[in-house]
Amino acid sequence: MAFALETKDLTIRFGGHVAVNAVSCGFEPGTLTAIVGPNGAGKTTYFNLISGQLKASSGKVFLRGKDISGDSAATRSRHGIGRAFQLTNLFPYLTVMENVRLAVQSRAHVGLNLWSIWSSHKDLIQKADEVLETVALTAKRDMAAAALPHGDQRKLEVGILMALEPDIFMFDEPTAGMSVDEVPVILDLIRSLKARRDKTILLVEHKMDVVRELADRIIVLHNGALVADGEPAEVIASPIVQQAYLGVEVAP
Amino acid sequence: MILQRLFSGDMPRSKVLTVLLLGILLALLLTPFIFPGAKALNVAAKILIFIVLVASFDLLLGYTGIVSFAHTMFFGIGAYGVAIALTHLGPTWTAVAVGAACALVISLLLSLVIGLFSLRVKALFFAMITLAVASAFQTLASQLSDLTGGEDGLSFKVPALLMDGFQKMIWDADLQQFLPHPRMIFGVEVNGKFVAFYLLAAATLVLFLVMLRLVNSPFGRVLQAIRENAFRAEALGYRVVVYRTLSTMLSAAFATLAGILLALWLRYNGPDTSLSFEIMIDILLMVVIGGMGTLYGSVIGASLFILVQNYLQDLMKAASQGVSQVPFLKDLIHPDRWLLWLGILFVLSVYRFPAGVVGKLRMRARRTT
Ligand SMILES: Nc1ncnc2c1ncn2[C@@H]1O[C@H](COP(=O)(O)OP(=O)(O)OP(=O)(O)O)[C@@H](O)[C@H]1O
Ligand SMILES: [Mg+2]
Numbered sequence: 001m002a003f004a005l006e007t008k009d010l011t012i013r014f015g016g017h018v019a020v021n022a023v024s025c026g027f028e029p030g031t032l033t034a035i036v037g038p039n040g041a042g043k044t045t046y047f048n049l050i051s052g053q054l055k056a057s058s059g060k061v062f063l064r065g066k067d068i069s070g071d072s073a074a075t076r077s078r079h080g081i082g083r084a085f086q087l088t089n090l091f092p093y094l095t096v097m098e099n100v101r102l103a104v105q106s107r108a109h110v111g112l113n114l115w116s117i118w119s120s121h122k123d124l125i126q127k128a129d130e131v132l133e134t135v136a137l138t139a140k141r142d143m144a145a146a147a148l149p150h151g152d153q154r155k156l157e158v159g160i161l162m163a164l165e166p167d168i169f170m171f172d173e174p175t176a177g178m179s180v181d182e183v184p185v186i187l188d189l190i191r192s193l194k195a196r197r198d199k200t201i202l203l204v205e206h207k208m209d210v211v212r213e214l215a216d217r218i219i220v221l222h223n224g225a226l227v228a229d230g231e232p233a234e235v236i237a238s239p240i241v242q243q244a245y246l247g248v249e250v251a252p
Numbered sequence: 253m254i255l256q257r258l259f260s261g262d263m264p265r266s267k268v269l270t271v272l273l274l275g276i277l278l279a280l281l282l283t284p285f286i287f288p289g290a291k292a293l294n295v296a297a298k299i300l301i302f303i304v305l306v307a308s309f310d311l312l313l314g315y316t317g318i319v320s321f322a323h324t325m326f327f328g329i330g331a332y333g334v335a336i337a338l339t340h341l342g343p344t345w346t347a348v349a350v351g352a353a354c355a356l357v358i359s360l361l362l363s364l365v366i367g368l369f370s371l372r373v374k375a376l377f378f379a380m381i382t383l384a385v386a387s388a389f390q391t392l393a394s395q396l397s398d399l400t401g402g403e404d405g406l407s408f409k410v411p412a413l414l415m416d417g418f419q420k421m422i423w424d425a426d427l428q429q430f431l432p433h434p435r436m437i438f439g440v441e442v443n444g445k446f447v448a449f450y451l452l453a454a455a456t457l458v459l460f461l462v463m464l465r466l467v468n469s470p471f472g473r474v475l476q477a478i479r480e481n482a483f484r485a486e487a488l489g490y491r492v493v494v495y496r497t498l499s500t501m502l503s504a505a506f507a508t509l510a511g512i513l514l515a516l517w518l519r520y521n522g523p524d525t526s527l528s529f530e531i532m533i534d535i536l537l538m539v540v541i542g543g544m545g546t547l548y549g550s551v552i553g554a555s556l557f558i559l560v561q562n563y564l565q566d567l568m569k570a571a572s573q574g575v576s577q578v579p580f581l582k583d584l585i586h587p588d589r590w591l592l593w594l595g596i597l598f599v600l601s602v603y604r605f606p607a608g609v610v611g612k613l614r615m616r617a618r619r620t621t
Contacts, residue, residue: 102488
């Protein structure tokens with residue numbers, strides 16, 4: 001089966017430090033792959049290489065078989081790679097609504113329209129309102145993003161990604177720092193996204209119960225290298241994961 | 253509804269602001285009738301021209317978040333374009349068109365080059381580059397004195413309509429019989445300056461509304477997104493370079509148009525009227541006082557600043573004479589100190605209204621509703 005997304009020997013060095021080390025991995029369309037690994041393993045950096053925020057030192061990224069290694073982040077986004085960031089990354093003084101509407105607008109390719117009035121694009125606004133509904137932010141639509149509590153900012157971060165409607169969804173610890181009652185909103189969203197089976201989802205997540213439930217497959221990064229890859233049950237049982245997450249000492 | 257479209261859905265959103273803007277509009281439009289004298293008319297014309305100039309700078313600084321010191325360069329290119337064309341080709345509208353077209357092309361090319369720089373380098377470095385380019389241009393303009401008149405500048409004739417041709421047109425067309433007092437309206441002589449003033453006012457209004465549309469278009473919203481978080485805008489699929497470059501070019505084009513209006517109004521252009529860094533500082537202050545990222549701020553900022561600049565000295569002279577018996581106070585408000593007081597006023601206004609007058613008024617209106 002053709003991969004929706006594939007990386008080949010993807011590597012990046014910061015000075016002498018190899019943050020992502022020759023990671024080769026293909027992601028099949030319609031699947032959810034969880035990426036786990038201890039802090040500093042290189043998960044976010046791997047995401048940055050895929051979505052184009054960082055340029056690889058060597059190796060390649062393929063989108064539907066096409067080499068996109070030379071493309072900018074903007075181009076990759078327009079070609080269907082969508083990204084929610086680990087550290088919340090919003091337009092702080094624009095409203096919640098406008099944050100989402102800008103994503104809808106990008107998706108609709110009207111950004112270079114200089115002569116219409118933005119508010120006359122009612123369809124875009126309606127679309128943005130629908131997204132806000134799904135991430136439970138409707139009541140706060142006219143607040144500045146910066147004025148939101150942390151949990152809501154995380155929800156908005158995910159909302160922006162939803163509004164982009166990409167083919168590849170990349171979530172980087174979407175529920176980190178959320179209160180217990182907020183987490184289900186996001187997990188339900190990812191669950192229903194997965195149920196559609198037409199989107200490819202990459203999920204970095206530390207919570208093992210979440211990973212066990214959602215993932216079709218788990219890959220483990222450690223010191224920048226891919227050290228395990230397989231069925232969730234099997235990977236979670238592996239010594240490396242036991243050691244990193246459950247503190248189980250494993251004899252070498 | 254028509255009003256909404258005209259203002260691109262971006263109404264003043266504050267009663268006080270609406271009243272202020274209407275007041276300024278009326279005062280400007282009625283200047284020839286209610287404020288006699290050449291000085292008042294010149295001040296009003298300068299306000300009109302600077303509304304366009306300051307608004308075009310706000311497009312860049314307030315909406316896109318790009319700090320550039322090359323803005324007066326584009327203003328100067330517009331003024332010099334028309335000045336040189338009228339000097340060498342004679343006072344015809346063709347000359348105006350040729351000068352304006354050349355100026356616009358030069359400005360667009362220069363701003364394209366400058367704009368393409370804007371993403372590759374850090375904001376501070378970009379500001380330095382614009383400073384260097386602008387001062388190189390200033391030197392160039394004074395060196396090429398055969399073309400530009402050097403430090404003395406150029407005085408020239410403008411097309412007849414803007415001189416006294418309006419009267420002649422009426423007489424030539426034998427229209428005077430239909431007008432009760434063809435030379436007068438409400439006791440004010442309809443001369444070239446009168447016609448030029450109203451054409452200028454119309455041009456300002458149109459240019460302002462066009463800019464208001466640009467900042468309220470989907471494109472304008474992307475500019476604001478880039479100002480807030482360029483990294484995220486890029487991640488959403490917006491090519492930040494393209495948007496920044498377009499914003500730089502549009503802003504340069506409107507500054508050039510303001511320069512063209514300036515030259516046509518003054519019938520003179522020199523380095524001090526359109527190119528100097530003093531003007532650059534002035535428009536920076538006007539944007540900040542009015543409120544960055546609110547196009548209406550340019551109207552408030554330009555009006556306030558130019559009024560104070562022109563009348564503070566007079567006011568202080570009167571006040572200083574009034575207290576001529578009080579030794580210390582007399583010196584403190586001596587007209588020679590007007591720059592000091594302008595500085596104090598500026599610091600106070602930025603301190604009191606960090607979001608500018610418009611920002612403050614809108615915030616207050618939001619709180620009360
Ligand atoms: N721009 C950069 N310059 C230098 N070093 C970097 C840079 N980005 C990441 N690193 C380093 O690369 C390593 C991997 O970082 P990364 O953020 O990818 O880890 P992570 O797996 O996402 O960790 P966490 O679970 O804490 O989010 C770290 O040692 C980090 O310090
Ligand atoms: Mg990370």
